[in-house]
Amino acid sequence: MARVATTIQIDASAHCQLACPACPTASGATRPGMGAGHLDPARFEALLVANPEVLHVELSNYGEMFLNPRLSEILRIARDRTVTLAADNGVNMNHVSEETLEALVQFGFRSLSVSLDGASAETYPQYRVKGDFDRVIGNIRKLNEVRRKHKSGFPLLRWQFVVFGHNEHEITAAKKLATELGMSFSPKISWDDEVSPVRDRKLVQIQTGLPATREEFRQTKGFAYDRSICYQLWRAPVLNWDGRLMGCCRNFWADFGVNVFETGLRQSLETAKLVRAKEMLTGRAKASVEIPCTTCDVYLGMQQDRTWIGRDEVWAGMPESLLEIGIVIDPGDSEATHADVFIGQSHEVNRVFLARPPQAQRFEIGKTYSLVYRLPAPGEYTIYALPKRLDPEYRKQYPAIPPVTVPITVPERPAAQEFLVRL
Numbered sequence: 001m002a003r004v005a006t007t008i009q010i011d012a013s014a015h016c017q018l019a020c021p022a023c024p025t026a027s028g029a030t031r032p033g034m035g036a037g038h039l040d041p042a043r044f045e046a047l048l049v050a051n052p053e054v055l056h057v058e059l060s061n062y063g064e065m066f067l068n069p070r071l072s073e074i075l076r077i078a079r080d081r082t083v084t085l086a087a088d089n090g091v092n093m094n095h096v097s098e099e100t101l102e103a104l105v106q107f108g109f110r111s112l113s114v115s116l117d118g119a120s121a122e123t124y125p126q127y128r129v130k131g132d133f134d135r136v137i138g139n140i141r142k143l144n145e146v147r148r149k150h151k152s153g154f155p156l157l158r159w160q161f162v163v164f165g166h167n168e169h170e171i172t173a174a175k176k177l178a179t180e181l182g183m184s185f186s187p188k189i190s191w192d193d194e195v196s197p198v199r200d201r202k203l204v205q206i207q208t209g210l211p212a213t214r215e216e217f218r219q220t221k222g223f224a225y226d227r228s229i230c231y232q233l234w235r236a237p238v239l240n241w242d243g244r245l246m247g248c249c250r251n252f253w254a255d256f257g258v259n260v261f262e263t264g265l266r267q268s269l270e271t272a273k274l275v276r277a278k279e280m281l282t283g284r285a286k287a288s289v290e291i292p293c294t295t296c297d298v299y300l301g302m303q304q305d306r307t308w309i310g311r312d313e314v315w316a317g318m319p320e321s322l323l324e325i326g327i328v329i330d331p332g333d334s335e336a337t338h339a340d341v342f343i344g345q346s347h348e349v350n351r352v353f354l355a356r357p358p359q360a361q362r363f364e365i366g367k368t369y370s371l372v373y374r375l376p377a378p379g380e381y382t383i384y385a386l387p388k389r390l391d392p393e394y395r396k397q398y399p400a401i402p403p404v405t406v407p408i409t410v411p412e413r414p415a416a417q418e419f420l421v422r423l
Contacts, residue, residue: 005051005269006322007236009058009089009249012065012074013038014241018092019129022192025062026129030252034062039241041073043261047243048081051265055322055415060087060113061238061249066096072103079107082413086111089249090160092128093136101139104155105146110324110416111156113186114140117164119173126166127196140181144369151420153326153370157183163204163212164196171207182369189214189225224301226250227309230281230293234314237269245269247277247292254292283308321377325410326370326418329363329385334423336387336401339363341371341421347380347407354403357386370418378412387423 014036019026039059048054057078059065065087068074078085090113104112116136118124124133140157147153159178161171171187178185187208190196198204198212211217217225232238232248240246243261245268256273268274277293279285281302287294302308329339340360344350361371363385375381383406389398406421 004053005237005265006053007056007058008054008239008265009061009232009236010039010044010239011061011063011241012059012071012087013063013068015067016062016064016092017067017094018064018131020127021129022190022195023062024252030062033251033253033255034240034246035242037241038068038070039074041070041077043243044074045077045081047261047265048077048083052081054083054265055413056084056086056110058086058089058236060089060091062252063241064094065091066093066100071100072107075103075107075109079414084108084110084414084416086155088113088158090115092131093139094131095135096139098142101143101146104143105150105152108152108414108416108418109155111154111158113158113160114183115160115162116174117162118167119170119177123167123170127162127164137177137181140183144182147369151328151330152418153328153372154416154418156326156370156372157181159183159185160188161185162188162190163198163208163210164190165199166196168198168200168204168207171204182367189217218301223307224298226298227302227307229298230309231314233274233278233281235318237274245271245274247274250296250298251292253295256292257290281309282311319374321375322415323375323378323410323412324372324416325375325408326372326416327363327383328370328418328420329365329368330420330422331365331387332422334387334401335389335398336423337365337390338388339365339404339421339423340386340388342384343373343375344382344384345380347382349382349405353384357384360384360386375410378410380407380409382407383419383421385421385423 014034016025024030088111093114117127121133125131161174175185189210193213201212204212214225229248229250238246238249239260243259244255245258246255258268258271260268277291280293293299340362342358342360363371385404387401404423408419
């Protein structure tokens with residue numbers, strides 16, 4: 001019996017308006033195996049109703065999520081079913097309506113990874129062909145305005161930066177702009193070494209902590225850079241927009257011969273082809289022509305090096321709880337410029353914490369959008385906020401501001417929740 005899937009990935013749209021040189025969607029390579037279309041809200045809702053164990057859904061893969069004309073409906077459905085959504089695989093965000101920006105915040109969309117391979121209008125479109133850097137940054141700023149208006153930190157934003165030879169000189173500038181926009185920064189190694197290869201390998205490694213190519217990563221680490229993609233067959237199985245089981249986000253050439261919308265999620269995850277694929281990846285079965293993994297470069301690398309996935313590897317490092325909360329500070333009339341925030345269990349205020357605060361996260365008022373905490377379980381907690389007024393030059397010392405404590409009760413669902421603390 002397959003382990004129950006609490007996370008799945010399904011492409012909200014198979015379409016994309018860009019023409020990135022190394023992308024199989026742009027070249028048309030995805031069309032034979034994945035077709036072209038949008039996720040239907042009614043089928044999505046039926047999937048969630050039939051599988052209440054699903055807590056989280058990733059909505060991006062080979063297409064651009066924002067091209068689905070009924071995306072706002074999908075966001076509302078997930079909110080109503082207490083299912084969190086994310087687009088951590090990536091969106092280009094060149095075109096997004098005002099209505100959709102509002103829906104992202106209104107319905108608690110958890111996180112967005114924006115593909116921005118450059119920090120200028122000159123560099124960005126060299127890979128994101130047909131894209132407009134200023135328009136993307138403008139859309140991010142609009143989303144930030146909506147977050148401010150609703151006093152929300154969701155969605156969390158990440159700047160995904162694929163490193164190329166033509167943009168490596170802008171890594172520092174991209175990091176700086178990401179901070180200004182309230183985004184984390186995540187560099188990534190290119191899929192194709194032939195497309196604008198890195199020039200200054202040492203500089204890239206210093207600034208990103210990554211080697212210049214995936215092959216260099218494999219030689220250094222002893223395993224493939226994209227090895228964790230295979231874990232998706234167990235952890236977060238990938239579905240096509242029309243419900244066909246694809247297994248992982250790398251596979252775009254052939255499905256596993258079953259449609260989840262028609263067969264059901266649990267039964268689909270027990271299909272013989274998927275079981276065989278897992279046996280292949282763990283080295284317990286030979287390659288078979290009817291299994292999509294057989295022609296995948298990730299699997300072929302494992303086969304060549306005999307670096308099969310270990311029995312405990314798939315779930316190693318996975319947190320016991322997926323429950324996360326975001327905290328937003330509303331300063332009101334407070335003179336505070338910052339607030340040090342931490343969480344304690346139970347509704348009873350721990351006076352020792354106020355006298356000797358444990359390690360805290362710092363919220364910078366006017367700049368920080370939210371602080372995120374992973375909790376071990378649902379239940380009763382207390383948010384502790386220690387407001388501070390700090391001089392930017394650290395030459396003045398201001399009077400202490402009384403601490404604020406807020407008791408919260410965190411339910412089991414949704415997996416991402418948000419709380420507002422007023423100083």
